[in-house]
Amino acid sequence: MAGYTRQDTANNIANGNVIDADDFDAEYNAIEAGFNASTGHAHDGTAGEGAPITKVGPAQDLVVSGTSVTPKTTNTLDLGTAATQYKNAFFDGTVDTDALTVSANATVGGNLDVTGVITATGGVTGDITGNITGNVTGTVSDVSNHDTDDISEGSTNQYFTTARARSSVSATGSLSYNSGTGVISFTQGDTDTVAEGTTNLYYTDARAEAAISVTDAGGDGSLTYSAGAITYTGPSATETRAHFSGGTGVSITDGVVAIGQAVGTTSNVTFNNTVVNGNLTVNGTTTTVNTETLNLADNQIVLNSNETGTPTQNGGIEIERGTAANKTLVWNEADDKWTVGSETFVAGTFEGVLSGTLATPRTIALSGDVSGSASFDGGSNVTISATVADDSHNHVISNIDGLQTEIDTKAELAGSGSQAFSASTLNATTVDLGEWTVTQSGTDLKFAYNGINRMKLDSSGNLTVEGNITAYGSA
Secondary structure, X not given: OOOOOOOOOOOOOOOOOOOOHHHHHHHHHHHHHHOOOOOOOOOOOOOOOOOOOOEEOOOOOEEEOOOOEEEOOOOOOOOOOOOXXXXXXXXXXXXXXXXXXXXXXXXXXXOOOOOOOOOOOOOOOOOOOOOOOOOOOOOOOOOOOOOOOOOOOOOOOOOOOHHHHHHOXXXXXXXXXXXXXXXXXXXXXXXXXXXXOOOOOOOOXXXXXXXXXXXOOOOOOEEEEEOOEEEEEOOOHHHHHOOOOOOOOOEEEOXXXXXXXXXXXXXXXXXXXXXXXXXXXXXXXXXXXXXXXXXXXXXXXXXXXXXXOOOOOOEEEEEOOOOOOOEEEEEEOOOOEEEOOOOOOOOOOOOOOOOOOOOOOEEEEEOOOEEEEEEEOOOOOOOOOOEEOOOOXXXXXXXXXXXXXXXXXXXXXXXXXXXXXXXXOOOXXXXXXXXXXXXXXXXXXXXXXXXXXXXXXXXXOOEEEOOOOOOOOOO
């Protein structure tokens, strides 16, 4: 801060001198600057600022030093008033006062040392830990930190002592008491010397037996009681058998269960429908199944299953035909072949190599313009050498015993010239030319490429074309 500095250094403002207004104006500006609120005179004791202001008040009542703020005389100044109060006060040392009045709550973070008497007209609530020394008047709800050694005994509620307890006990009648040891003794020896009451009576056998009774609620057997003994008689055989009855196919007579036939291990037993969920083993030599239809879930039947060495027995199936001769399909071990005797097999198709000859030889014959024949008995391949008499006619190969001979649509004959294949008539509904086919459908003739019709010619001479028509020459 800037203090006041004399501006008239030439001493123009003096008696006998001409004083200009500028001289006064400069001094007044300097005085104003010295008292400026922020930059004026500091009174901090530095040069040009003046000595510090340590006394304040109309009679210099408040004295401020470097270590304390004190009144001019003791017990003359108040810090605030009841109407104009300070907000908060903070002290880091000791506050020493003659009297302390707290209008609201007070919080003491450390110990509260009271050398005088604490008077709480409204009572003291909450927990107090530690010791309270001195006199406490009023009601104290918790003296857990004291024991009876700390509290004087009153005239009515006296403390317990063993002597006092023993002296307050006495015994009469059959009981004796030693006040020195506190032991009470019963002088009578057993219940014979104690009179019986009206409710708790002594035990006797007669009383015990009379207090027990038994009720037989019925059913099988019986229950009785006499002279302290409870007797149970079990059910009779008749009563027991009455609880059992026979079911379907089962009868019970005098306790014997029967099912209508003997079922011993050596008995012949007959049942109707039987379902066996496990394995069934039959050790007999003959098994007879009298059924119209036999359904087996197995995909293979093994015959002669007990054979373990070189096979010597034939095996197969035999058909019982009543009054007619039985028929068999047998594996013959001597021939090492299947045999059906002289019987006939009928099949739609037979696959395999055929050896031997057919029972009835067949002859393949060619007719028409192609001549030739061969005998076929099934024992070897057949080759037919055909002679074409006239190539200008149709050629027909007849069916042979139901075997349809297929003729290649691209047939040709070996040779050339007069032996070349040519025909004035071709009997066919479709001519396959590869990707193109020509097919007669009703009265129409259709031309297709890769299965798609491209052109159609009907019997009236009308021509239908799927695509464009390009013509050359004159009409």
